[in-house]
Amino acid sequence: MNATVNVLCYKSKTLSNGEHPLMIRVCKDGKKKYVSLGVSVKPQYWDFEKNRPKRNCPNKEQINTLIKEQEQKYSEQILDFSSRNKSYTLTTLVETVDSSVKAKTxxxxxxxxxxxxxxxxxxxxxxxxxxxxxxxxxxxxxxxxxxxxxxxxxxxxxxxxxxxxxxxxxxxxxxxxxxxxxxxxxxxxxxxxxxxxxxxxxxxxxLHTITAKRAITKEQVKQIMSYNTGSSCFYKKLAVDMFAFSYLMGGINFTDMSLLTNDNIDNDRLIYVRQKTKKRIILPLSEQAKEIMDKYRDSKRKYLFPVLDNKNRTTTQVKDRIYDVLANVNHHLNEIGKSLGIELKITTYVARHSYATVLKRAGVSTAIISESLGHSSEKVTQIYLDCFENKQVDDAMKNLL
The missing domain is CATH 1.10.150 (DNA polymerase; domain 1)
Known part of the structure; x- marks a missing residue:
C-alpha cells in the first residue's frame, strides 16, 4: 500500500509565541509519521479544513510554495518506489526524501x-x-x-x-x-x-568595470617618501613610513604590515603569510626598509609597527583597530598628496599598485610581478613571488628606486 502525504497545522503543540508548527504527515499501513516543515503559524491564520494558510496569513505565498515543494518531494519518492516495486517503511521514505526536511530561509x-x-x-x-x-x-x-x-x-x-x-x-x-x-x-x-x-x-x-589605475610615478613615490613631516603629528610620520615600507616590500598591504613581528625577519629577508590569500611571501629587505623597521621597533611591543599593542584582543577587535589606524594614515597620505600636487588620492593601496607598475615599466617580467594588483590578479602575483627563485625577485626589486 502506497503512503499518503498531507500538511497540517499541529495544534497539539503550541510554541511560546502562540503559533503551531506546520508538519508533513505521512501515513502508510495504518501508521503515521510527522516531519516538521520548520515554520509555524498562528491558528487564526490557518484554514483547518483545507489545510492551507488563509488569505490574510503573513507570508502566505512563501508558506504555500514551501508546502507544494515538500509535498511534491514525497509524492515523487513514493512514485519512484512504486515504479521499482520496492517495499519501504515510513522511516525509509522520510530518510530518503530528507531525514530533516529543510525549510531554511x-x-x-x-x-x-x-x-x-x-x-x-x-x-x-x-x-x-x-x-x-x-x-x-x-x-x-x-x-x-x-x-x-x-x-x-x-x-x-x-x-x-x-x-x-x-x-x-x-x-x-x-x-x-x-x-x-x-x-x-x-x-x-x-x-x-x-x-x-x-x-x-x-x-x-x-557588472564589472576595470578598476581605475591607482598607481603614481616613481618620482611621485620618491616625493612622498622624502616628505618632510617636521615635528608634526605622529600619524603623519607613520603614514609616510608605512607607505614607503609597503612600496619597498612588494606592495605589502596595511593589514599584513600591522601584524608583522620580529619572527617575520630571517637573514635580511621578510617572510610572511598574506592574510587574504594565505600565500607565503619571501622578499629581500632593502636598507631603507630596515631603517623604517628600526625606527619603530620596540622591545616592549610584540609588533614591529605601532598599530597594535600587546593587549589581548579578539579577532574582530584587531580588525577594528587596524581599520581605525588605516583611516587615520590614509587621511594624512591624502593631505600629503594634495600638498605635493598629486592628482590621484593617495592611500597605502597606491603604494601597492605603484610597486607593481614601476617594476612593469622597468621591463620586469609580468611572470614575476603583474601590472595590476586587483582581485583578479593579486593571487597570481603572490604565487609567482613565492615560486620564483630569490635572486630573480632580488634583481627585480632593484628597479624600485
Missing part, C-alpha cells in the same frame, strides 16, 4: 554563513557578507523568504534598487556576486533545486 542561511566565516577567522569577508545581508534586508524589508523566490526578475529589481542608491558598478557587482555565493550554498544544502537557479540567465559578470 534566505535570512537563516545568510546568518549561518556569516557566523561560519567568523569561526574561520575570515573576519574581513564576514563583514563584507554582513554588508550585503543588510543591503538585502533594506531592499526587501525582510529576508524571511525562500530561495526559490529569488528569480531573474527579483535580481533585476534588486539591481535597479542598488543603482538608485548611487552605488558604483563594481560595488553592485560585489553585492550580487556575494548573493550568488550564498545561493550556491543553498543549492548545495538542498534548500532549492538547481532547476530554479536564476544566475544562468542573470549574468553577474557584466
Amino acid at each position: 534566505v535570512n537563516g542561511l545568510f546568518i549561518e554563513y556569516i557566523e561560519q566565516l567568523k569561526k574561520e577567522n575570515r573576519i574581513g569577508y564576514a563583514l563584507s557578507v554582513r554588508q550585503v545581508y543588510s543591503s538585502l534586508v533594506k531592499f526587501n524589508g525582510h529576508l524571511d523568504i525562500y530561495y526559490q523566490e529569488i528569480d531573474v526578475n527579483w535580481l533585476k529589481n534588486y539591481e535597479f534598487w542598488l543603482r538608485g542608491q548611487k552605488l558604483a558598478e563594481n560595488t553592485i557587482g560585489i553585492r550580487l556576486r556575494t548573493l550568488r555565493v550564498v545561493y550556491n550554498l543553498a543549492v548545495t544544502e538542498g534548500l532549492v533545486k538547481s532547476d530554479n537557479y536564476p544566475f544562468r540567465k542573470y549574468k553577474v559578470s557584466r
